Amino acid sequence: MPTEMEGTQVATGAGVPNVIIRSDALTATPENDITGATGAIVYFIMVDCRLNPAQDVTARLYHDDAATDVGADDAQLWVRGYKGKKKTYWFEGLEAAATKINIACVQEKGGTVGSTSPTGTVKLAIGLDDGS
Amino acid sequence: MATTRSPASSDLDHRTIFVSAPGITADKGFVGIADGSTTVYEANIDNTWVDSSTDVWAYLFDDVSNDLTPGTDRPDFGIPVPAGVAADNTKFAVGRVVMICLEGIPFTNGLTVLASKEDGNAMDAAPDNDITVALKVSA
Numbered sequence: 001m002p003t004e005m006e007g008t009q010v011a012t013g014a015g016v017p018n019v020i021i022r023s024d025a026l027t028a029t030p031e032n033d034i035t036g037a038t039g040a041i042v043y044f045i046m047v048d049c050r051l052n053p054a055q056d057v058t059a060r061l062y063h064d065d066a067a068t069d070v071g072a073d074d075a076q077l078w079v080r081g082y083k084g085k086k087k088t089y090w091f092e093g094l095e096a097a098a099t100k101i102n103i104a105c106v107q108e109k110g111g112t113v114g115s116t117s118p119t120g121t122v123k124l125a126i127g128l129d130d131g132s
Numbered sequence: 133m134a135t136t137r138s139p140a141s142s143d144l145d146h147r148t149i150f151v152s153a154p155g156i157t158a159d160k161g162f163v164g165i166a167d168g169s170t171t172v173y174e175a176n177i178d179n180t181w182v183d184s185s186t187d188v189w190a191y192l193f194d195d196v197s198n199d200l201t202p203g204t205d206r207p208d209f210g211i212p213v214p215a216g217v218a219a220d221n222t223k224f225a226v227g228r229v230v231m232i233c234l235e236g237i238p239f240t241n242g243l244t245v246l247a248s249k250e251d252g253n254a255m256d257a258a259p260d261n262d263i264t265v266a267l268k269v270s271a
């Protein structure tokens with residue numbers, strides 16, 4: 001007869017995502033301090049370009065306590081969004097951000113140069129453990 | 133109920149490319165993975181070859197390696213990988229990062245990987261130690 005095992009509830013914030021931050025129209029104008037605190041860990045990023053059929057884009061995450069200067073500041077994590085499509089990127093092992101997190105979306109590739117907003121609407125959702 | 137094998141060349145027909153040290157080397161060399169179109173479903177990056185290694189960034193380019201210039205060409209993906217401790221193979225060690233995209237990431241011009249200990253576009257500082265990347269790609 002198998003032994004019944006007790007389950008253990010994982011406390012909120014203990015290494016599992018507990019917050020989803022959503023932007024319904026992310027552009028090259030950064031959305032700063034998306035969690036309101038430092039120490040967040042990213043677990044997934046969903047980039048929805050179904051309303052942006054004209055060009056691929058880059059969703060950038062910046063670790064920065066100050067407002068980001070998109071096009072000048074270095075991003076610490078970036079992923080591509082593909083025109084007319086939705087992609088979700090799942091992560092395990094990313095480090096907690098020592099600073100706040102800012103996000104932006106540009107047409108250009110890469111993590112620094114480029115500050116051209118998408119011509120259509122790009123939606124973004126980020127799943128995080130905000131450390132609370 | 134009879135099972136049906138997925139037809140060859142379907143998206144379920146994956147293969148894994150394992151690029152081990154010194155594949156992505158401390159001399160900041162590009163590693164060309166594919167010269168033609170491919171789809172990436174998973175990138176498994178390991179920065180645990182040595183203890184107290186530095187943070188690194190793994191960059192994925194939709195391009196072939198011999199067309200690329202560090203610090204000039206811009207990567208499609210920049211993935212931070214924290215400094216790790218030497219893995220003991222019993223747990224998911226600090227210093228490993230996995231990125232999975234179930235829909236698949238299209239690399240239509242080729243696939244190249246570079247590692248650097250700088251974020252952003254600079255990419256001109258080599259990691260202090262070798263890292264390993266395992267990629268699950270379309271067959």
